[in-house]
Amino acid sequence: MTDEGTFCLVLHSHLPWLPHHGAWPVGEEWLYQACAHSYLPVVDLVRRLAERGHRDVLTLGVTPVLAAQLDDPYALRGLHDWLGNWALRAQYAAGRWRGADPLLREVASAEYRAATGAIEEFETRWRHGFSPVLRELVDGGAIELLGGPATHPFQPLLREPVRRFALRAGLDDTRLRTGHTPAGIWAPECGYAPGMEHGYAAAGVRRFLVDGPALHGDTHAARPVGDSGVLCFGRDLEVTYRVWSPKAGYPGDPAYRDFHTFDHPTGLKPSRVTGKQVPPESKRPYEPELAAGAVARHAADFVATVLARLRALRERHGAPGLVVAAYDTELFGHWWHEGPAWLAAVLDALPGAGVRVTTLRGAIEAGHVGAPVELPASSWGSGKDWRVWDGEQVSDLVSAGAALQDELLALPAGPGDVRDPARDQLVREALLALSSDWAFMVTKDSAADYARRRAKIHGDRAGELAGLLRSGQHERARRRAAELRATDGPFGRLDARELWS
Template sequence: MIFCRYGDPMSTTARQPIGSVCLVLHSHLPWLAHHGRWPVGEEWLHQAWAASYLPVLDVVTRLAEEGRRGLLSLGVTPVLAAQLDDPHCLREFHSWLGNWQLRAQYAAGRWRGHDPALREVAAAEYRRSAWALDRFESRWRHGASPVLAGLRSAGALEVLGGPATHPFQPLLGRRLRRHALRVGLADGRHRLGGTPGGIWAPECGYAPGMEHDYAAEGVTHLVVEGAALPDLAGDDIPVRLLGDSEVVAFARDTELSLRVWSDDGYPGHADYRDFHTFDHPSGLKPARVTGRDVAPEDKLPYDPARALHRVGEHVDDFVTSVRDRLLRQAEATGRPATLVAAFDTELFGHWWHEGPQWLEGVLRALPEAGVRVRTLGEVVAEDEPGPAIQPPPCSWGVGRDWRVWNGDRVADLAAANREVERRLVDLSDRHRTPYRDPVLDQLDREALLAVSSDWAFMVTGDSAADYALHRAHEHAGHFHRLADLVERGDRAEATRLAERLRGHDGPFGHLDARDLGAADRSVRSFPPSVVGLTG
């Protein structure tokens, strides 16, 4: 536990909050099941699951058991939720956890007679792997949905939904955009027992007018990128109506977010475990950051006690920053303010080893500092939003525009996605049936997987770009091969291919391709002003 300096949570200050903060975590990975293992592929899922999803939800569970409520707004994309419930993924993750424990044992043997700090690193890894195995076998063996549904029903967190495969929505035509959102919201309803009212819009991507489609699908609130809204800089009302709709937009607070998540943010401190330095025989990470210009072989061994002390300092720094901001805004306006700090969930534990400890410390310390922690949904239910905003076309990508997903480096991918979408809509119109068709359903599924925003993001950022290109071309190739069979009328071969593809590309069993055919046809699918925009 992290102890901070703000005193008794039941103090007068705690009972009379000076303002509130919403902590928003966005959990997402693309569809990785059956698509490679190492260095990307299922290994990516297993690392994030073990290092982030298990410990972060364990923090929420412990605090919920103490009676705390409204701790987080936790976005879980439908494509990630599908993997966290998938029998294949559950089996493979269980095996991976056992292998992690074996690797820790191996490292302990290798480092016998070396620096005692290295032996403690191995021992700590063994304890963490044993803890993860216990948590998985006792709480997660039926998947993530029972865990999330229980915490949601207890009021400990709000679960945010989103479009099915995390597409960059502004580059989709209206029919496919709304279809992807409906599939995603239905998936949340099936897994959690209730349709999410709030969503995390993929990449915080926005184009004017999208709010009307959100409203039509029952979305009540979402997060937008504060840095893309200069008119809100320093504003004390980050909670606004979006355009001329009733959808509420929460502007992500750039200052608070960058205090944690930037080159100069907390995770880069010299005392924290270094993400990039590996002991390759064991796969463990035995070093602390030490210094930015220190070569991997010269980095000092990780010291958990030293890191824990630094976590406490960084909890205090963040809470003090939140408190000071709220006091200044309350003094200036005469009313309590609300701040929104949003991050990727994978930052906590996977990228920043000590992140879950920091998160728990912050969630405990904020109320002690007189700051109320609320979910986005609670704010929507309790507060009147400020005056409407009309953001420009934007995202939280580089430049706050759309270049990551339709810039020069990914122009071919963007064009390929448009062709997949065009053909999917055309086939949907020409092959409508009164009953569900597993061939058209798989055609729909491959199209949604092909237009995932991740592939262009990875190519533009040069992060496993070859893997991303392979995946994008693979799903588009499957789509076109199946579409060719449909157009030729070769039903038998189309059925056989659809069944084979469903074996490894099978999320969203409820997906019904007829939904796309039933979508609103009153708007053109490909507005030129949207497709060509780069910011």
């Protein structure tokens, strides 16, 4: 078979900490939708490929804050209820659309089949949480698992001790859940500041992802960062943007299901995109056969795009090249209903076209490592700089975050031989307040009020606990910490002693 080069698909699974923090259109509904429509079908796709003997299918990042939610009994009960409600809504839609367009009746039937299938999948494989499912795929070599800092902070804005602690806590949490400490991470928002690679090396991180412009588009191989020995992989935007870009991509095709158009009595999405300028009330009903044709067409187009890119890289560098296409997992199924079917078609077609499909680890083993590089400050956000997380719109969040870190680090170290639940809760609240999600949602005006409220809730809680500890009210601080744990649920592995050690 022709060696056209290597393709790595990298998926990043992340949602902010949501249990006990509201329902649709923000809060827990996000978690349940993403799990039902993305995580269950994407993981099922990988499992089926593994059963057929495939290895190194893709590289999957799961942030610790998401893993904690998908293992949390509260969230699992809520998801099970949500899946049951989805089936009920589909049954209601069947009655509501009786006598209507046959295409609408087919939507109701398809939704019911999908809901009952998801319930069976959950009850069979997911009822004890995501980690057992994930561990089986990692143990079997089907995926390479990426980790990251505990609560998805924008790392360049963290004080060095806080950054070090957040990364170590996240890696340790992943090891406890899956039995594996990731050797690679998808850095939150691909945020990078010069020198961070040395912190990665000290934590045992051997590879991480940056956006293509940080490498000036030269993404044909992994690159050692300075003299650290840590490798960076760059997203190939020429290929990645074919699927999803700030302005275009396959999901906008008129045949695909429209994410934004709801039938509000049922909560279902019965329309296809139809046209970008078509108002919701004029959208045409969804047609599965039409969508299936678009999936086949777009899968073929993507494979051709990857081949063209790899051949251009071979001509330029004189050797087989590497393409890294990286996306949020939630694109496949949640935002883009047909995304899992498209993924299956692409992963099936690429090897037949002579392309090696593997993980970031597999790409290194295949020799796709280039010369050392010095990286600039960067991210994958607007402008490929830090403006989304450090811009004028969020200057108040940035200032509050900096003050909170200073207050945290100014506390004297507690007894080193005994864990203090008040300090553990304080660190937990501080890291949740520092999540990059809040600035992103404000800058992009996506539930901005909710994001500001969440940042303030966690920041105020951290400040309250810090004040009690600072004034010597340790017993009162422990009681308050217990109240917060009881109302907001458990989260991951955070041993605060390590911050001051």
